[in-house]
Amino acid sequence: MDFKQPKRFTRMELAESAAIAGEHFKRTRTDAEASTAAFYDSAFDTAYAEIEHVLSTTGQLSNLEAMAAQLFEEGYLDVLRYMERPTVSSDDFKKLSETNTTAKGRLSQPGNAALAMEYLLRNLNTRVFPWFGSGVDPTESELNAAKHAVAALVADQKTKTMLRNKQSQSQEEAVRRALIDGAGYRMVKARDFRMLSDGPKPGEIFHKETSIDGVKADVVFGLYDGRIMALECKVSNTAVNSYKRLNHETVDKIVKWNRMFGSNGIVGGCVLQGVFAVDNLELAQKAGVAIFWSANLKELVDFVADTER
Structure with missing residues (x-):
């Protein structure tokens, strides 16, 4: 079966998205001052x-x-x-x-x-x-x-600490809401699982973070084609900090999941908000991380909806 894959971005596209995310981050922080x-x-x-x-x-x-x-x-x-x-x-x-x-x-x-x-x-x-x-x-x-x-x-x-927690919680809630409103998902109670058959079914999204084979994931849901998607929601205040948030924390998890379940079992990705260095984005994408942005969740919704066809 040919599975729909998340879009891979050129360096120029990553740079453009990162610039938009940076401006969105500044506006958000200014509004919350x-x-x-x-x-x-x-x-x-x-x-x-x-x-x-x-x-x-x-x-x-x-x-x-x-x-x-x-x-x-x-x-x-x-x-x-x-x-x-x-x-x-x-x-x-x-x-x-x-x-x-x-x-x-x-x-x-x-x-x-x-x-x-x-x-x-x-x-x-x-x-x-x-x-x-x-x-x-x-x-x-x-x-x-x-x-x-x-x-x-x-x-x-x-x-x-309050800002980090608030940003993280609102980011995860926004992702779930976008998939429920835009891709027809139904929220179900989260549960830890080690076998894909015990994960969310197609069209289901867990109501909170969960553990996949002992590794925490922020947003987990069943794609319509039978795969499971696990997303990490990451907020970075600086380009330097983006390496830790993205290339260390997120890449490590997705590499482990791919090793355990294969890329056709779990689709690992991230939803980013804030300031990210383009070099770090490229490295994460090369490692197999699907990249989405809080400032444009339509790209995530469109990809998920396409897995139903």
């Missing part, structure tokens, strides 16, 4: 109150070790992580502190609290808290600067 600023301000205010509480509760950090269990029990781990030099993610904290947890109940246990605080104290940012360990009380200006510095770090990271 007011709501993004409001989210940042709210996150800043919350973090400022939290660091203020930590400082006042611990006698401006002089009793930090003694207050460890209480602070963890009250949920102040996140703000404590941003008091580090450098700041540490929750996953890295689990490993580096040797507690293997971020759960309030477990972290507040004496043994874990001691391990966690020993790690945090060892890496406390003394540029932000210059009085720490000096035996001298901080000045009002030092306290004020420290509160603003930590709050800004927390708000910045939380805002960036």
Whole structure:
């Protein structure tokens, strides 16, 4: 059987699509500036109150070790992580502190609290808290600067995380909606699967991400010709970042699926949004990745509809 294949683009076509996607990305971010600023301000205010509480509760950090269990029990781990030099993610904290947890109940246990605080104290940012360990009380200006510095770090990271999550979720929802409205698809409950026969049937699209042979896929649906299509939705803010998002994360998955099921079993592709380098797009396409764009989902809908003929 001759299967319909996704379009392969010339370098010029990829460059044109990338330019359109870049402009679309800028417009989207510009339109969201007011709501993004409001989210940042709210996150800043919350973090400022939290660091203020930590400082006042611990006698401006002089009793930090003694207050460890209480602070963890009250949920102040996140703000404590941003008091580090450098700041540490929750996953890295689990490993580096040797507690293997971020759960309030477990972290507040004496043994874990001691391990966690020993790690945090060892890496406390003394540029932000210059009085720490000096035996001298901080000045009002030092306290004020420290509160603003930590709050800004927390708000910045939380805002960036919110934007990534929002972009990813809205992108996946847009793909599903385009296929339902434009290609007659029916949404069904997602399920992990290892055999193609257990995947979505022709005309079905899973309602959320799923795992194919142990590898997560963002949008999975059954093409009308019996194959399964697995799409990764990727957002990149810079051309440099596009290599990680596309050539590393996406290509690795699709190569594995093709090895397991063959290109006539699973059609692997991506839906891109943001800024992508043309060289990276060419490399991904050569590796067998079908490329589509959030700014023009009609190309995806047209390809999927053609598999019914």
